[in-house]
Amino acid sequence: MSDLLELAQQIVQRAQGNEQIEVFVASSTEVEVEAYQGAIENLTTASSDGVGIRILRDGASGAQVGSAWAGSLDADSIEMALREARDNVQFATEDEFLAFARPDGVAAQTLNLVSDDVERVSLDEKIAMAIELEQSTRKADPRIRQVDSARYSDYISSSAIATSTGIAARYARTGAYLTVSPIATDGKDDQSGWGLSAGRGPRDLNLDQVVIDAVRRATRMLGAVKPQTQKTVAVFDPRTAATLMSIIGGSLSGEAVVRGRSYFAGRLGELVGATSVTLIDDPTDPRHFSASTYDGEGLACRRNVLIEDGVLNAFVYDTVSARRAGTTSTGSALRGGIGGSPSAGCRALQMTPGTMSQDEIFRAIGNGIFVESLNGIHSGVNPISGDFSVGVTGLMIRDGELAEPVREATVASTLQRMLQDILHVGSDQEWLPGTAAGQSLAIDGLSISGS
Numbered sequence: 001m002s003d004l005l006e007l008a009q010q011i012v013q014r015a016q017g018n019e020q021i022e023v024f025v026a027s028s029t030e031v032e033v034e035a036y037q038g039a040i041e042n043l044t045t046a047s048s049d050g051v052g053i054r055i056l057r058d059g060a061s062g063a064q065v066g067s068a069w070a071g072s073l074d075a076d077s078i079e080m081a082l083r084e085a086r087d088n089v090q091f092a093t094e095d096e097f098l099a100f101a102r103p104d105g106v107a108a109q110t111l112n113l114v115s116d117d118v119e120r121v122s123l124d125e126k127i128a129m130a131i132e133l134e135q136s137t138r139k140a141d142p143r144i145r146q147v148d149s150a151r152y153s154d155y156i157s158s159s160a161i162a163t164s165t166g167i168a169a170r171y172a173r174t175g176a177y178l179t180v181s182p183i184a185t186d187g188k189d190d191q192s193g194w195g196l197s198a199g200r201g202p203r204d205l206n207l208d209q210v211v212i213d214a215v216r217r218a219t220r221m222l223g224a225v226k227p228q229t230q231k232t233v234a235v236f237d238p239r240t241a242a243t244l245m246s247i248i249g250g251s252l253s254g255e256a257v258v259r260g261r262s263y264f265a266g267r268l269g270e271l272v273g274a275t276s277v278t279l280i281d282d283p284t285d286p287r288h289f290s291a292s293t294y295d296g297e298g299l300a301c302r303r304n305v306l307i308e309d310g311v312l313n314a315f316v317y318d319t320v321s322a323r324r325a326g327t328t329s330t331g332s333a334l335r336g337g338i339g340g341s342p343s344a345g346c347r348a349l350q351m352t353p354g355t356m357s358q359d360e361i362f363r364a365i366g367n368g369i370f371v372e373s374l375n376g377i378h379s380g381v382n383p384i385s386g387d388f389s390v391g392v393t394g395l396m397i398r399d400g401e402l403a404e405p406v407r408e409a410t411v412a413s414t415l416q417r418m419l420q421d422i423l424h425v426g427s428d429q430e431w432l433p434g435t436a437a438g439q440s441l442a443i444d445g446l447s448i449s450g451s
Helices: 002-012 075-089 123-139 207-219 238-250 254-258 319-325 358-365 415-420
Strands: 020-036 039-058 063-070 144-163 168-185 190-192 195-199 230-236 279-281 304-308 349-351 368-375 387-398 401-414 422-425 441-449
Touching (some): 002 020, 002 039, 002 144, 002 168, 020 123, 039 075, 039 123, 123 144, 123 168, 123 207, 168 207, 190 207, 230 238, 230 358, 230 387, 238 349, 238 415, 254 319, 358 422, 368 401, 368 441, 401 415, 415 422, 415 441
Parallel strands (some): 230 368
Antiparallel strands (some): 039 063, 168 190, 230 441, 279 304, 368 387, 422 441
């Protein structure tokens, strides 16, 4: 990994005249094994290296930035990317707020985000895990008629960022996953389920728990029907709650706010959620799979409290959005690979856990709907207005217990209203791949459209 930073710094030293250079170098290795009927159906191992280069020049009314990237770290590819970035500067629009990050004095946390097991565990062992996952799922319940997919996957990722403004950062991360999707049948109805175990390395994974979770989710949905149209309390399980938090996190981006694309704009200091809601973006918490020592611009990641006791406390910013807003970066730049430019966003959202388990929440609300999966998120949620209307599957809650399964239902509200109508925040926090951890959330007043 140190070699990546040295390479990035060497490229930075090739700046000409008054130009500034930012270099992002990345290297990764991935393994994916898919099993079917006791054998390997698909095996993929892949390695990739690349460099992204941005060059900034000051103009009459602002800076111009040209960018280019190469999917190789050989000298010729790097030279070509440098030339293309320089050529592209002249076609860029000048912007008074464009700038590269500069060191801000915040020290990076020491985080252990790498598991040696990813390399120590042999490929044969990884293949065996995928095959065992598929076979164990098939045998777990006589109602399982098929396993649609059973996968093991892992990755090792290293990155480095250097700039002519003094940034020099490097970081690495590993991850490993088991996922399975069985199909259950009762002779009249077929239903699918999904199980997941995630860790830094393969020895962190719990195969038995993946099977139990997936089979339970598939079999208990057999015989699902449309629910009656009603207004009720919805309890979101940790995975669907994490999806909600990720969507809300997008509206807490300073970039969205300064461009007028957030329903939180102009509301700092206002009560925007229930007083039980404290929402934090904390990439320095190593329990998050997206945790990082540095952000996408090479600034130290830090803990940002966005909503505290229901009150909107802060937004997250990268360098450019912070300059537009007249503030400073919160170390929250995200980067979409070597070809992407940094942008502000939440990396590792978490809500402060409550004191009630999921079962205790069921008993507390008495009657409602348990939301186990969401459909149509991309088309049913408007991140600018906050309108929320998505398909759900799950189970009804009656007298504090899970009852009949339901499907083909639509839940409608607004994200603003949902935050304010949170009744209970669960203690069952679950650390998941993606940008948010999850726990059970009970939200009042949601409209359920069914039969």
